[in-house]
């Protein structure tokens with residue numbers, strides 16, 4: 001078939017690769033994250049620095065485990081190619097935490113119940129199931145490269161964090177987000193998964209969205225953040 005027919009087939013979702021299938025199958029789960037009271041308040045500039053810092057602290061516990069899994073999976077023929085060194089966020093998170101909590105940050109942060117449950121799931125599926133690792137890796141890093149770019153800009157502006165991206169280094173990647181996202185989608189399309197395995201990965205991404213939404217729901221409750229009027 002010609003180029004234009006191919007493009008039309010994609011637009012209708014026929015014949016589309018796994019990247020498009022995964023996105024379409026999980027986009028409604030994404031909405032629960034984007035729409036949480038905490039996230040809305042954060043991007044609308046209604047939170048203070050300490051309220052933002054608690055989210056960074058929760059994310060640290062998640063990435064700590066996810067990136068330990070990445071080290072384990074780096075040699076795996078299917079999951080290994082997804083492990084781009086540029087995506088690693090641990091050092092950036094540590095620098096942001098040092099800026100937000102001071103040099104004693106490590107003793108001052110604590111995972112809440114939701115981050116603890118999320119970390120447990122990562123421990124269960126990301127160290128010996130390549131598809132499970134990719135599901136969780138995709139949910140976080142493709143999010144950081146997408147909506148995360150907007151979140152980072154809003155936080156930097158509204159919290160007046162100062163120069164050099166202090167406090168929002170987590171959202172800064174060495175290269176352009178689009179380049180990483182295009183490469184990531186090509187890897188998803190190339191993964192050698194049959195329909196049953198694709199369905200398992202989709203289910204794990206839905207769970208990953210839920211685990212993320214649980215973190216911001218918990219923060220909304222603890223910090224008593226009201227939905228926008």
Ligand code: HEM
Pocket residue numbers: 019022023030033034035039040043138139140142143144146147148150151209212
């Ligand atoms: C204020 C909060 C958020 C906003 C405004 C937002 C917005 C967006 C937008 C506009 C896109 C599409 C970008 C594109 O097509 O290139 C996107 C993609 C994505 N977001 Fe979010 N997002 C938010 C929170 C989150 C959270 C908390 C997660 C999960 C941890 C997440 C995970 C993702 C993923 C995985 C994608 C890529 C989907 C794909 O193309 O396969 N997002 N986001």
